[in-house]
Amino acid sequence: MALKLYNTLTRRKEVFRPLKKGEVLYYTCGPTVHDYAHIGNFRTFVVQDVLKRWLQSKGYRVRHVMNITDVDEKTLERAARKKIPLEELTSRYEKAFFEDLDCLNIKRADRYPRVSDNIPVIAGMVEGLLGRGHAFRDSDGSIYYDINTCPDYGKLSGNRPKRRIRAKMPREDYQRPKNFLLWKRCEGGGEMGCWDSRLGSGRPGWHIECAALANRYLGETIDIHSGGVDLIFPHHENEIAEAEGFSGKPFSRFWVHVEHLIVYGRKMSKSAGNFFTLRQIIRRGYDPRAMRLLYLKTHYRERLDFDFERLEEAGSEIGFLLELARRLEGIKGPAGSGLSEEIEAFKRDFTAAMDDDLHTDLAWKTYLALLHKADEAMESGGLSKEGAGRLRSAMEWVDSIFGLMGEC
Ligand SMILES: [Zn+2]
Structure with missing residues (x-):
């Protein structure tokens, strides 16, 4: 019998067959390592693990890549607050993440590329997008993706721009399509989380990491891309715009999204007192x-x-x-x-x-x-x-x- 998967991109169940016979190119969005992952994150990782194991049991070789986000604004803030170098913070939580994966018996991916180890690759994709007219440098020196250049923007999430997007939009319009950050300019000169590149000093935006790392380690077109439903928009929508804008080829053939985990009927949140990391659950003796x-x-x-x-x-x-x-x-x-x-x-x-x-x-x-x-x-x-x-x-x-x- 053939495996059918619900594909968010086409909004229906489709028979899954990889592009290359016998081999599945599989990318899953990884953790941001500034804290312990919570039980909602691990729901997604366990489902992704079982999907991989099921594909393997059907005889496929699965090439699995998961990124490690070890630099972003929150991570930098935390390191600054704790007065420790960025690497000290991220290596601590990266180690904890792998311990948690082992604890849940999640098979390791083939590769876990860190963003900080791949800055030239990511900057190369931004440069490519600038060269192809998909990106622009704003007055603040940062580089943004121009979604007006992407006619099928919104095809994954259904969140299509209603009119031409003129400029950056304020934070409260987060759910609306907008031009988004590819490369954030910074001062350089030893500033934490700031790299020199041909684009000038800066650090990558979040979405471009996954697009660039999937491209580097798996190629232009992959078979399955997966994450939690909260990543459909804007993260995955933006990854598609970047990857396809860069290569001119379809990015991922299947998009598999895992629904939310709620706790006692409510969205998990620290302030509501219903927030749990995996470690907290285990510490309670489970x-x-x-x-x-x-x-x-x-x-x-x-x-x-x-x-x-x-x-x-x-x-x-x-x-x-x-x-x-x-x-x-x-x-x-x-x-x-x-x-x-x-x-x-x-x-x-x-x-x-x-x-x-x-x-x-x-x-x-x-x-x-x-x-x-x-x-x-x-x-x-x-x-x-x-x-x-x-x-x-x-x-x-x-x-x-x-x-x-x-x-x-
Ligand atoms: Zn991602």
Whole structure:
């Protein structure tokens, strides 16, 4: 069966096939490393991990790149406030980010290019956009993208400019299409977060990082680009304008966006007291595997309403799964059920759910039903050694995709 994915660009489910046979070029927007990532960020990263694992299980080689944003205005502000060099701040949170990924059993990408290591590449793309007439230098010396030069601006988000965009717009108009920053001028001379380049002293804007890094490490046209729904506009819309303005080729063929995570029915915010980093959840004694399962129990295009009861329920399901795996080890005899038909039916249902736009929620349900059948068989007539072996290999297959059984 073929995998279908909902493509934000075309607003429908489409059969996914990579451009190059057997190989998927996969770009996912990475973290800004000025703080610990929160449980909403990790929802997106876990879904992206499962999509990658599912593609790999179908035999594709996935070339995965995720950027690390280690310079932006907020990051600079934090470093200045703490009176520490930028690198000291960002390396601390970058390390924490990788620890959190490991804790959630998220497979590493092939590359994690840092923005600070790629300034000449990013500046090169800005230079290219200036040369092709897509960008202009403003009176403050900074460089902006001129969206009037991009006739299909808005094709991803539907947020098309109604009239000609004359100038920069004030911050409160953030949701309206506007010319956006590519290169922010700075003073140079050792100023933090300021690089010399052929464009003069400056630092890149946010959107151009991803466009330039995807281009450098994966090429002009990639297969899948993914991020949270909050990135559709303006971030991804602007990435498209930049990448396509630069190369003249389509940027990403599929755009996969993960819905929001809310907490107790409300948007997560520090002031509302419902803001959690992954670390805070683990510190309260919860198993990160339960967190990973909780993410997968809701389809990625539905809003996930986090609460501790649901996390505990996921935790007890993880307990059941691990206990069953342990009990299977002890089965030696030839008598009892072989579960062969049940496992074949399960594999079909699991595959159908995953192929239908990555319905991990339904795939989990069908898996849990199989585990309950096995449990019942073990309680009543028993499970044969053959059946136990068959079930164990099915569980290993599921775990290569769901990644729920490894320890943190
Ligand atoms: Zn991005």
